[in-house]
Amino acid sequence: MVNLILFxxxxxxxxxxAAKLVETYQLLHISTGDMFRAEIGQQTxxxxxxxxxxxxxxxxxxxxxxxxLQNKVDANPDVxxxxxxxxxxxxxxxxxLDGFLNGRNNPVTAxxxxxxxxxxxxxxxxxxxxxxxxxxDADESVIKNRIQVYKDETNPxxxxxxxxxxxxxxxxxxxxxxxxxxxxxxxxxxL
Ligand code: ADP
Numbered sequence: 001m002v003n004l005i006l007f008x009x010x011x012x013x014x015x016x017x018a019a020k021l022v023e024t025y026q027l028l029h030i031s032t033g034d035m036f037r038a039e040i041g042q043q044t045x046x047x048x049x050x051x052x053x054x055x056x057x058x059x060x061x062x063x064x065x066x067x068x069l070q071n072k073v074d075a076n077p078d079v080x081x082x083x084x085x086x087x088x089x090x091x092x093x094x095x096x097l098d099g100f101l102n103g104r105n106n107p108v109t110a111x112x113x114x115x116x117x118x119x120x121x122x123x124x125x126x127x128x129x130x131x132x133x134x135x136x137d138a139d140e141s142v143i144k145n146r147i148q149v150y151k152d153e154t155n156p157x158x159x160x161x162x163x164x165x166x167x168x169x170x171x172x173x174x175x176x177x178x179x180x181x182x183x184x185x186x187x188x189x190x191l
Contacts, residue, residue, distance in 0.1 A: 001106040002027060002081035004187060005088070007158060008114035009150045010143070011121040011128070012172045013179060017114070018085045020180050025187070030072055031085040032065060037134075055135050057145035059089060059153060066096045073100070081109070089154045094161070110190035111161040112183055114172030118147055166190075 002025060006014045015031060022029045036054060039047030046068065050060045059065075069087050076082075088094040101107050116124075122143055129137030136142050161167040168190070170182045 002191065003084070003101060003106060003108045004081070005084045005108060005111040005161070006114070006183075007111050007167075008172060009116065009118075009121055009154075010146045011125040012114040012116045013176070014085045014114060016176060017180060017183055018083050020176075021083055021183065021187070024184065025081070025083075027081045027083045028076055028079045029083050029085060030069065030087065032060075032069060032087040032089075033085075035068060035072065036060065055142070057136055057142040057149065059149060062090055062092050062096070065089075066093055069093075069097070070100060081106075088157050089150075091156050091160055094157050108161065108164075108166060110187065111158065111167045112186050113158055113167065113169045114179070114183075115169050116172040120173060121147060 004021070004025070004027065006018050006021070008014055015034075018029045018031065021027070036047065036050040040051050040054075041047070046064065049064060053060045065087065069084075073082065084097070088097050098108065122140065125137050125143045125146075126140065128134070129139075136146065158167050168186045170179070170186055172179055174182075
């Protein structure tokens with residue numbers, strides 16, 4: 001089994017690249033952001049709780065997010081592996097994921113981080129906000145909050161996997177195709 005974590009700040013292109021990588025490596029794409037938006041669309045209790053955090057640019061509590069992720073993994077026992085996009089976003093989420101995957105003898109294979117400068121992230125997210133319908137993309141102060149939360153709470157996830165020699169960085173600026181090739185080179189080396 002192959003378990004890839006596609007990592008990087010909001011607006012770094014994780015969703016775009018994950019969509020291409022799942023085809024190449026025949027993996028199941030799990031985006032916690034997409035899962036929350038589906039729950040919000042269906043107005044489930046989980047969705048309503050998540051929305052109150054997402055609209056502010058804050059993280060949804062680990063207790064909610066970890067359970068949701070675990071259910072999704074358990075619901076797909078026959079896949080070749082997963083691409084995790086937007087998870088783990090905190091060290092406790094990383095510990096939960098490791099505990100959970102190691103217990104199934106299917107550890108994380110690699111984490112690949114897309115590196116993009118802040119000003120480029122802000123431009124991309126404001127541009128996406130014009131058409132995405134996402135409230136968290138429409139407001140510059142919410143975007144800045146998401147980037148700050150990433151630095152404070154999510155960046156340590158990189159160090160957590162670097163300590164296991166599983167973390168790599170890739171330049172996330174360029175054409176979609178160029179970045180995709182850079183990711184494939186790194187992933188192929190770790191397989
Ligand atoms: P982006 O990477 O562009 O911020 P996502 O779709 O990955 O977009 O996430 C949108 C929002 O959903 C986040 O700002 C956060 O509020 C919530 N979210 C997504 N994944 C997680 C997670 N693993 N832990 C906590 N909150 C999350």
